[in-house]
Amino acid sequence: MDRRLFLQTLAAGLYAPTLASAQSGELPITVSSYLLDRTQALFDGSVAIEGTDAEFVQGAIGDMNTAAFSGTGGNEITELGLHPFMLAHANEGFRDYALLPIFLLRQFRHKSVFVRAGAGIEKPQDLVGKRIGTAGYSSTSLTWIRGIFEEEYGLRPQDVEWMISNADSSAAVAGAVSAQESQIPAGITVTQGKPGLDESELLLSGEVDALFHAATPAAFVEGDTRIARLFPDFRSVEQAYFEKTGVFPIMHVLAIRRDTAAEHPWLAKAVFDAYSEAKFKAYRTKDRLTWATDMLPWYSQELDNTRQLMGRNFYPYGIEPNRTTLETLFRYSYEQGLADRLLTVEETFLPESLEFTEATER
Incomplete structure (x- = not known):
């Protein structure tokens, strides 16, 4: 069974019965990203982006990067590789999208x-x-x-x-x-x-x-x-x-079209809140059920150990919990001769999103 079918099957018991667009609002948008535990609730419709009729489509990161940076990316919201975005922004004058402090993929390397x-x-x-x-x-x-x-x-x-x-x-x-x-x-x-x-x-x-x-x-x-x-x-x-x-390396980040954000100034916060809620829902599932649905025999112990080291919200969204990590990658890129200049958080992220914060528990 492939991953998508597995998650659809799992969703039948945990979430909504089918993958569907959110029908809670009026603004039609398309969101391109991976289907992950932290985005599952958005794909299946159990968490909606308030004020939108959002269609979620799966994409591969290299293809999502190319679509956005080539100017052919029409999705209002898209997942992007953090460093490719940095290089497009610093070296190519790319400004079609701005980053949101929603960090969808992180890995120690x-x-x-x-x-x-x-x-x-x-x-x-x-x-x-x-x-x-x-x-x-x-x-x-x-x-x-x-x-x-x-x-x-x-x-x-x-x-x-x-x-x-x-x-x-x-x-x-x-x-x-x-x-x-x-x-x-x-x-x-x-x-x-x-x-x-x-x-x-x-x-x-x-x-x-x-x-x-x-x-x-x-x-x-x-x-x-x-x-x-x-x-x-x-x-x-x-x-x-x-x-x-204190660095938890960031790989992928969510981005929003600048023209869409300007036309609908409420949208960026609605997206942040929805992605945060979907992530917290995934946390709750990990506490309640993943110990049973995951085959790893000591899954619960690993979850406990991770929280002891990194806190309950070990996958934080928002700028301030991630500023050190972001600035470290900005510095690495410049020192390695890749970015033409040292980038800043303030220029790469949508300005209003700099103040977005998550609730501590949901």
Whole structure:
């Protein structure tokens, strides 16, 4: 059963019986995003964006990026990669959309570094002089990993050779790599991988020594023992990183067309409130039922441990709980020679959304 069908089936017992547009208002809008636990209630209509008749459509992030930044994106609300948006804003004068402080996908990224087993690469410093493969150099995840590795371990982007794969094993989920995910700065060494080989095949063939990739490489998922994580106990490493920095890396963010926001000044807050409510509804489901519907045997313990470290609202929306994380990525992008200038929160987010805050409990 694919993920969409599974969630529709689950929704029959937990939410509304069918996926439907919200029929609670008058303004027709289209929202493009992934169907996730934190957006499920919006897709199935059990949470509505007040004042709208919203149609929710699923998209892949690379395709959503390209549609927005090419000027062909007609959706009033869309999910975007945070760093591709930054590059379009800073380097291309892109102003069609403004960000809303709704952060739909976050991941710690120490888990996203893979090496050839037995190659003698046991710590980040061992990567000096090695060749690293990736599907998109300037993607959000890669920008985070490079920044973290330089700041925490002293490994600079110019200390390694980069190889761009000609295929991506996660393309079916992520979509085609957008132009903003393929920018190469001056001062680093970059080569192209062999045609037809995805990133994990480059590693297995010996073309590269390591992988930096947002998605788990296909060969690793299939259990190929020739690929290993650089950080086998990545959970402990990532938790220590959060305790030290307070940074929970942001990958995807929601954006609104500037012309739509100007014409309907109430809409941005209505969207924020609806997405926040949908997320809190997902929290409640995790407390009530996910321990049973999820196959992980210690799911409840993991949820408890996460809240002990990161708080009950461990996936916060709004600017102030996320300012440090946002400004860290802005700095990484500029320091890595990707963004032409150091961006600010105030210029990239819709001005009125800077003050949006969530209720502590719902």
